[in-house]
Amino acid sequence: MGMVNPGGIPYFILEFGDELVYFSPYTVSLFILALVFTIFAVIARPERQVDIVFGGDAFYAKETSLAELKIRRFMAIACGFASMGAMVTGDLFNFTLFISLVGICNVGIVAAVKNRHVQNAAYQYGIVALSATVPLFGAAALIAATTGTLSMVELWSNAALAVPLVVKALLVLGVMGEGMAPFYAAKAEMFRAPGAPYVIMCSLSSLLIFLRVIEVVLVI
Amino acid sequence: MIIQRISRIISNYEMIMPIFAGAVTLLFVVAIFSLPLPYYEEQLYPKTYDPTSPLNPYDRGGPPFVQIDIKEQYPENSPTAGYVTSYLTPLSWYMANTTLYLGTTIVGHPGGILDEILYNTRGLDTVVETTILFIAFAIASYLYRKG
Numbered sequence: 399m400g401m402v403n404p405g406g407i408p409y410f411i412l413e414f415g416d417e418l419v420y421f422s423p424y425t426v427s428l429f430i431l432a433l434v435f436t437i438f439a440v441i442a443r444p445e446r447q448v449d450i451v452f453g454g455d456a457f458y459a460k461e462t463s464l465a466e467l468k469i470r471r472f473m474a475i476a477c478g479f480a481s482m483g484a485m486v487t488g489d490l491f492n493f494t495l496f497i498s499l500v501g502i503c504n505v506g507i508v509a510a511v512k513n514r515h516v517q518n519a520a521y522q523y524g525i526v527a528l529s530a531t532v533p534l535f536g537a538a539a540l541i542a543a544t545t546g547t548l549s550m551v552e553l554w555s556n557a558a559l560a561v562p563l564v565v566k567a568l569l570v571l572g573v574m575g576e577g578m579a580p581f582y583a584a585k586a587e588m589f590r591a592p593g594a595p596y597v598i599m600c601s602l603s604s605l606l607i608f609l610r611v612i613e614v615v616l617v618i
Numbered sequence: 619m620i621i622q623r624i625s626r627i628i629s630n631y632e633m634i635m636p637i638f639a640g641a642v643t644l645l646f647v648v649a650i651f652s653l654p655l656p657y658y659e660e661q662l663y664p665k666t667y668d669p670t671s672p673l674n675p676y677d678r679g680g681p682p683f684v685q686i687d688i689k690e691q692y693p694e695n696s697p698t699a700g701y702v703t704s705y706l707t708p709l710s711w712y713m714a715n716t717t718l719y720l721g722t723t724i725v726g727h728p729g730g731i732l733d734e735i736l737y738n739t740r741g742l743d744t745v746v747e748t749t750i751l752f753i754a755f756a757i758a759s760y761l762y763r764k765g
């Protein structure tokens with residue numbers, strides 16, 4: 399071991415061929431967070447937004463139809479699984495794949511909402527997620543070319559393998575593009591979608607992949 | 619004041635694409651200027667091209683059911699790698715014997731060639747890749763049916 403993993407020493411390492419999945423204190427805590435929230439998404443029922451007419455007794459209740467609920471719950475669960483995978487994987491290419499899965503699931507969660515504003519925001523976000531795959535997978539390819547390996551365990555235990563700074567920047571920018579949702583939509587657009595537990599999965603998964611990419615960049 | 623202005627720009631979702639495109643362009647310019655990046659000679663999954671083989675990019679060489687040496691990161695994790703370097707269905711066997719370009723048909727003919735490294739040592743990758751496709755199809759079909 400040349401360097402110390404800032405996430406702590408792994409408790410155990412699961413081997414999928416060349417792709418190691420490692421559970422260090424850091425990745426385990428993120429994994430458990432994603433797991434707990436996925437369970438919430440499974441068992442929770444969507445919130446019902448109610449708009450009250452000011453100064454009167456009238457109100458509008460926004461119902462989430464069953465078909466819409468099903469697809470959004472499915473996307474939220476898929477997003478949870480994708481974040482769980484991204485939290486613990488120890489392989490860089492696998493990490494980028496999980497990140498892009500999180501990105502497309504985030505679009506899917508809000509794609510079912512029948513609201514022009516939300517759909518517009520989701521479309522813009524989808525384009526960003528689409529174009530972010532170029533720096534994301536480009537970074538994975540450049541890491542493979544400059545170090546000859548994709549295993550994070552190998553990269554942190556062998557001090558001779560150094561990833562250039564610009565490649566790390568590409569990786570971070572790619573993750574930003576995929577998980578950008580809370581950075582502009584938390585204020586407004588995508589979160590206007592009714593159905594709370596599913597929409598919050600967008601935000602939580604982005605938060606988690608950000609926390610993970612910090613560890614990845616420090617490790618490699 | 620400046621933060622207020624920035625947050626006003628960012629909160630407009632129509633602006634998020636140009637901002638991201640600008641950031642990508644900027645970083646790509648930096649990347650181009652820092653270009654001669656060191657190339658690590660000992661690559662993990664080396665590829666050799668044999669233009670005379672019909673399985674061209676996927677040909678790992680070796681007779682069937684005799685283990686050949688495949689370079690892996692952790693050889694102890696996949697001890698059976700190298701036994702089945704390619705698996706051909708009858709149709710792909712016919713195509714391999716008649717044309718030189720079976721290797722290019724992997725997309726249109728899944729299961730025609732089993733790439734040893736892809737499926738044996740990096741199996742989780744293929745699972746996640748197909749999951750991405752599946753999710754994309756699920757979204758597209760839902761939006762299509764919704765009308």
